[in-house]
Amino acid sequence: MNAPLTPTTLAELADAVRSVPRVLAIGAHTKPRLCAVAPEVTLISTLGLSGITEYQPDEFTFTALAGTSLREIASTLEARGQYLPFDPYLIEAGATLGGTLAAGLSGPGRFRFGGVRDFILGVRFVDGAGRLVRLGGKVVKNAAGFDIPKFFVGSLGRFGVFGELTFKVFPRPAATLTLRLPVTDANAATQILTAAAGARWEIDALDFLPTADAIALRLAGPAAALPLLATEILTRFPGEILSAASADALWADLRELRWTFADGPLLKLALTPSQLPALAATVRNHAGKLHVTAGGNAALVSLPAPIVSLGLPALTLRGPGPLWLDAPTSPAIVAAVKTALDPYNRFPSLAA
Amino acid sequence: MSSPVAPATDPVRFLRRLGEILPPARVLAGPAQLAAYESDGLTAFRTAPLAVAVPETQAEVIALVRLCQAEKIPFVARGSGTSLSGGSTPVAGGLVITLNRLNRILRVDPAQRVAVVEPGVINTAVTLAVASYGLHYAPDPSSQSICTIGGNVAFNSGGAHCLKYGMTSNHVLGLKAVLATGEVVEFGGASREQLGPDWCGLFVGNEGLFGIALEITLQLLPRAEVFHTVLAGYRTLEQAGDAVSAIIASGLLPGAIEIMDALALEAASAAVHAEYPPGCEAVLIVELEGPREVVASQRPQLDALIAASGPVEARPARDATERAAIWKGRKSAFSAVGRLSPDFIVQDGVVPRRRLGEALRRIAEMSRADGIRCANVFHAGDGNLHPLILYNGTEPGALERAEMLAGKILHMCVEMGGSITGEHGVGLEKRDYLAEMFNADELDCLHRLHHAFDPLGLANPGKMFPDGTAPALAQHGLHPLEKAGLISRE
Ligand SMILES: Cc1cc2nc3c(=O)[nH]c(=O)nc-3n(C[C@H](O)[C@H](O)[C@@H](O)COP(=O)(O)OP(=O)(O)OC[C@H]3O[C@@H](n4cnc5c(N)ncnc54)[C@H](O)[C@@H]3O)c2cc1C
Ligand SMILES: Cc1cc2nc3c(=O)[nH]c(=O)nc-3n(C[C@H](O)[C@H](O)[C@H](O)COP(=O)(O)OP(=O)(O)OC[C@H]3O[C@@H](n4cnc5c(N)ncnc54)[C@H](O)[C@@H]3O)c2cc1C
Numbered sequence: 001m002n003a004p005l006t007p008t009t010l011a012e013l014a015d016a017v018r019s020v021p022r023v024l025a026i027g028a029h030t031k032p033r034l035c036a037v038a039p040e041v042t043l044i045s046t047l048g049l050s051g052i053t054e055y056q057p058d059e060f061t062f063t064a065l066a067g068t069s070l071r072e073i074a075s076t077l078e079a080r081g082q083y084l085p086f087d088p089y090l091i092e093a094g095a096t097l098g099g100t101l102a103a104g105l106s107g108p109g110r111f112r113f114g115g116v117r118d119f120i121l122g123v124r125f126v127d128g129a130g131r132l133v134r135l136g137g138k139v140v141k142n143a144a145g146f147d148i149p150k151f152f153v154g155s156l157g158r159f160g161v162f163g164e165l166t167f168k169v170f171p172r173p174a175a176t177l178t179l180r181l182p183v184t185d186a187n188a189a190t191q192i193l194t195a196a197a198g199a200r201w202e203i204d205a206l207d208f209l210p211t212a213d214a215i216a217l218r219l220a221g222p223a224a225a226l227p228l229l230a231t232e233i234l235t236r237f238p239g240e241i242l243s244a245a246s247a248d249a250l251w252a253d254l255r256e257l258r259w260t261f262a263d264g265p266l267l268k269l270a271l272t273p274s275q276l277p278a279l280a281a282t283v284r285n286h287a288g289k290l291h292v293t294a295g296g297n298a299a300l301v302s303l304p305a306p307i308v309s310l311g312l313p314a315l316t317l318r319g320p321g322p323l324w325l326d327a328p329t330s331p332a333i334v335a336a337v338k339t340a341l342d343p344y345n346r347f348p349s350l351a352a
Numbered sequence: 353m354s355s356p357v358a359p360a361t362d363p364v365r366f367l368r369r370l371g372e373i374l375p376p377a378r379v380l381a382g383p384a385q386l387a388a389y390e391s392d393g394l395t396a397f398r399t400a401p402l403a404v405a406v407p408e409t410q411a412e413v414i415a416l417v418r419l420c421q422a423e424k425i426p427f428v429a430r431g432s433g434t435s436l437s438g439g440s441t442p443v444a445g446g447l448v449i450t451l452n453r454l455n456r457i458l459r460v461d462p463a464q465r466v467a468v469v470e471p472g473v474i475n476t477a478v479t480l481a482v483a484s485y486g487l488h489y490a491p492d493p494s495s496q497s498i499c500t501i502g503g504n505v506a507f508n509s510g511g512a513h514c515l516k517y518g519m520t521s522n523h524v525l526g527l528k529a530v531l532a533t534g535e536v537v538e539f540g541g542a543s544r545e546q547l548g549p550d551w552c553g554l555f556v557g558n559e560g561l562f563g564i565a566l567e568i569t570l571q572l573l574p575r576a577e578v579f580h581t582v583l584a585g586y587r588t589l590e591q592a593g594d595a596v597s598a599i600i601a602s603g604l605l606p607g608a609i610e611i612m613d614a615l616a617l618e619a620a621s622a623a624v625h626a627e628y629p630p631g632c633e634a635v636l637i638v639e640l641e642g643p644r645e646v647v648a649s650q651r652p653q654l655d656a657l658i659a660a661s662g663p664v665e666a667r668p669a670r671d672a673t674e675r676a677a678i679w680k681g682r683k684s685a686f687s688a689v690g691r692l693s694p695d696f697i698v699q700d701g702v703v704p705r706r707r708l709g710e711a712l713r714r715i716a717e718m719s720r721a722d723g724i725r726c727a728n729v730f731h732a733g734d735g736n737l738h739p740l741i742l743y744n745g746t747e748p749g750a751l752e753r754a755e756m757l758a759g760k761i762l763h764m765c766v767e768m769g770g771s772i773t774g775e776h777g778v779g780l781e782k783r784d785y786l787a788e789m790f791n792a793d794e795l796d797c798l799h800r801l802h803h804a805f806d807p808l809g810l811a812n813p814g815k816m817f818p819d820g821t822a823p824a825l826a827q828h829g830l831h832p833l834e835k836a837g838l839i840s841r842e
Contacts, residue, residue, distance in 0.1 A: 056704065056706065057601075058597060058600055058601060058705060058706050059704050059705050059706060059735075060600070060705075081603050104546070104547075104548075104549075104550070106545070110544075110545075113516075114518065114522055114544075115544075115545065117522075117546075117550050117553055118518055118522045127797055131793045131796075131797070132793075133791075133793050133794045133797050134790075134794060135790070135794060135797065135798070137702070137770070137771045137789075138704075138769055139702045139703070139704055139705075139734075139735055139769070139770050139771055140514075140515075140705075140734050140735065141510065141514060141519070141702050141731070141734040141735065141736050141771070141774040141775065142702060142770075142771035142773070142774060143507065143508050143510075143519075143557055143700075143771070143773045143774055143775050143776070143777055143778075144771050144772050144773050144778055144782075144786060144789050144790075145778075145786065145789070145790060145794075145798050145816075146554060146557065146558060146798055146801055146802070147508070147521060147553055147554055147556065147557050148554065148797075148798075148801070150521065150550045150553025150554060150556075151549050151550050151551070151553055151554035152549065152550075153546075153549070153550040153553065154546060154547060154548050154549050154550060155548075155549040155550075156548075156549075158549075159549065170605060171603040171604070171605055172603070174603070194463045194464075197465065197574075198462065198463070198465060198485070198486065198487070198574055199574065200486075200574060200577040200643050201643055202574075202576075202642050202643055202646065221642070221646045221649075222646060222649040222650055224645075224649045225643070225645035225646040225648070225649045228645040229643060229645055229646075268547065269547070270541070270543040270545040270546050270547050271543055271545075272464050272542050272543050273463065273464065274463070274464065294544055294545055295544075297543045297544040297545045298543070298544075298545035313547055314547070315547045315548070324547075327547075327548075331535060331537045332533075332535055333531060333533075333535060333537055333804065333805065336804035336805070337554075337801065337804045337805075339804065340800040340801050340803065340804040341797070341800070341801070343800075350548065350549070
């Protein structure tokens with residue numbers, strides 16, 4: 001494999017894409033499987049493209065270069081009382097903003113206000129023809145042109161190389177409170193996930209923990225209100241309020257994927273709560289671990305060894321094995337759109 | 353590449369084959385029948401189509417699109433025709449496919465909090481169907497009691513509650529559609545998460561240029577338990593704008609922040625008999641919502657912020673009836689302006705929120721200079737302006753002058769770093785301004801994508817894209833639609 005190209009300006013990024021026949025952008029390489037491609041593909045590291053280029057707290061928006069670390073973004077936003085509510089993963093591991101969009105991974109906080117797709121507003125990117133273009137907008141609301149920025153969520157770098165991204169942000173809730181609700185099995189977990197998600201409490205995060213013995217339920221809002229809500233929730237679902245320190249540790253461990261096997265595949269799945277019991281049984285049969293987030297709508301599965309099927313479509317984020325498990329066949333439009341954005345087939349296919 | 357409308361091979365044969373798909377009662381072709389479909393909410397544009405098809409099933413819609421594809425006849429999907437940008441204006445020589453009879457709510461899953469609906473379902477019908485489960489469908493365009501989910505999807509429609517909840521696309525989880533090529537695709541599903549690129553996100557907002565949505569999976573949210581809605585009147589628009597800034601800076605995240613100016617208030621009070629604080633140049637509507645404990649603790653903070661912003665009067669809604677009255681006044685504003693003027697254009701530009709005051713000042717100056725009245729209703733929390741430009745269509749040149757003012761306002765929005773449309777779409781009306789937002793490479797990228805979905809340019813041609821912007825278009829020597837007589841204005 002060639003040494004990665006390391007552009008430091010957006011113009012250099014476009015040059016880099018044009019300079020080689022086959023390329024893939026990478027960020028901090030926190031999701032190596034998504035970056036693993038055939039040897040003739042030259043990698044472009046975006047780490048030299050770093051920094052917040054525009055931040056207007058009163059607009060609820062910021063714009064940053066693709067290689068900017070989430071760590072820098074999170075701390076800059078926090079200093080102004082704001083945050084990215086979708087709780088991106090691997091902040092401490094160094095994940096970049098561009099990699100987060102391309103991987104399409106949203107953490108537990110996506111439960112309340114939505115995931116990456118609900119916060120991306122605009123992208124300046126290099127298409128497969130090597131042209132630097134900007135689509136979407138820099139304001140919180142914009143309906144002009146097709147929503148290519150949203151399309152890029154989960155696009156794995158296969159349709160364009162991002163140079164600069166604009167996101168919407170929200171004011172950070174004044175306080176959070178996490179409840180731990182023990183459950184005996186995945187059926188019981190599903191029941192709580194479903195009942196709590198439809199309730200009046202405006203829950204911030206609702207996860208079935210990798211220990212498979214409890215639901216973590218996070219509330220966020222004014223400090224005075226949260227204990228009142230928690231008391232009511234605990235009368236419906238027995239459990240306990242975690243101390244701030246144990247709550248922080250719990251969410252940080254999930255965010256940094258500390259519960260996963262060091263080797264072996266890490267997979268992402270989209271599901272509905274009703275599919276959870278069957279998935280949990282399959283994972284247990286393979287001696288794996290499971291973190292279910294977004295109220296039972298997304299799961300990360302860590303396995304000790306590769307397998308071929310979990311019974312639901314899955315994307316491999318890390319470790320050995322094929323990129324996709326049980327992927328549905330692509331309609332013809334997928335190839336047509338790939339050709340439209342990447343006419344010279346510079347980027348690897350989504351299939352590999 | 354954008355809208356190379358292939359010439360109709362043979363309209364007579366097309367109509368005959370149309371008759372094989374639908375019974376005669378569901379093919380409208382007489383001049384009187386077609387008249388009702390000649391325009392949409394932007395009445396300045398009128399075109400008679402070749403025919404209007406009234407399918408009742410998804411299979412019929414698919415057959416119609418495949419027929420159009422085979423016969424190279426352009427088609428325009430139509431919901432309730434409330435588009436304010438000319439999006440559902442027919443194409444001359446083309447077919448209108450009206451989707452109102454595909455109005456079944458196919459599935460409501462209260463546990464997963466989703467509803468699967470056909471495109472002709474009316475926006476409010478979704479909330480009505482799920483209210484008994486304590487759920488609601490969040491996007492709430494002012495036209496929600498008549499517009500369809502299909503139209504909302506095509507335009508990525510917004511509403512008063514976008515600040516907190518986003519637009520239509522933030523609530524569409526899955527889609528089944530027949531693309532312009534005749535291919536039937538399914539994107540997304542019932543999960544709130546997805547793997548791979550966000551095809552649903554790409555489809556929403558396509559303005560009818562990719563194909564026809566047949567089935568839409570919508571996310572539902574628990575209905576907020578309580579609301580705290582405040583209406584505050586201000587001497588000046590600036591004061592109202594400053595109040596918005598103070599609320600945003602406070603860290604509160606209201607469900608909605610709306611402003612109406614004096615002319616809009618005059619119209620609304622006449623239409624719905626609302627009484628607004630007298631002598632005000634602007635009224636601000638702010639709404640907190642959530643669990644009662646949360647609203648109770650945020651309410652004093654909001655009330656204090658508003659009190660400090662120097663209103664003439666601040667009126668919190670004391671009950672659900674008063675809240676409904678506040679929203680009725682706001683949501684009726686567009687139609688109410690019809691009482692002030694025989695015709696008007698609703699604009700939809702976006703500016704950075706902190707420049708709202710400046711934008712409103714400049715709109716007032718331009719409107720004064722041009723001698724054209726302009727009412728303002730806007731989603732202040734999003735910086736999304738809705739200037740209503742009043743004119744009398746029977747006066748020669750009045751429409752042109754109104755459009756010139758509209759153009760100047762759009763130009764200003766782009767110059768301020770905003771957008772030409774926040775939620776009404778580009779349509780016919782703003783297609784000439786798309787090139788102000790995007791350069792030639794960017795337009796080319798959009799054209800390529802469009803071409804991938806619709807290589808023959810049959811789905812709603814002539815909308816969104818300015819003619820002649822695509823290098824490929826120019827090279828292929830295609831004519832602008834207006835010149836080709838596909839679109840005409842009266
Ligand atoms: C424990 C843990 C393990 C994870 N493992 C993985 C994993 O193995 N694989 C994974 O994908 N995610 C994984 N994730 C999620 C991932 O870390 C984050 O979503 C993300 O932010 C990655 O950022 P990065 O800069 O490290 O991206 P990278 O890992 O460098 O790249 C991720 C994807 O994004 C693409 N990409 C990166 N930058 C750009 C750009 N500028 N333009 C276009 N495409 C770009 C790459 O081609 C690749 O497909 C993991 C998360 C956790 C918590
Ligand atoms: C009084 C009034 C108030 C309004 N307030 C708002 C508001 O607050 N916010 C807002 O965003 N908009 C608003 N609008 C604009 C309008 O109501 C929306 O754009 C709405 O989504 C249009 O829905 P419709 O069913 O009338 O669609 P139509 O006008 O019939 O069609 C709109 C577009 O959608 C396409 N289309 C329709 N159905 C389908 C389908 N199934 N598949 C693919 N394409 C399809 C059409 O081809 C056309 O391009 C308002 C309009 C009026 C008249």
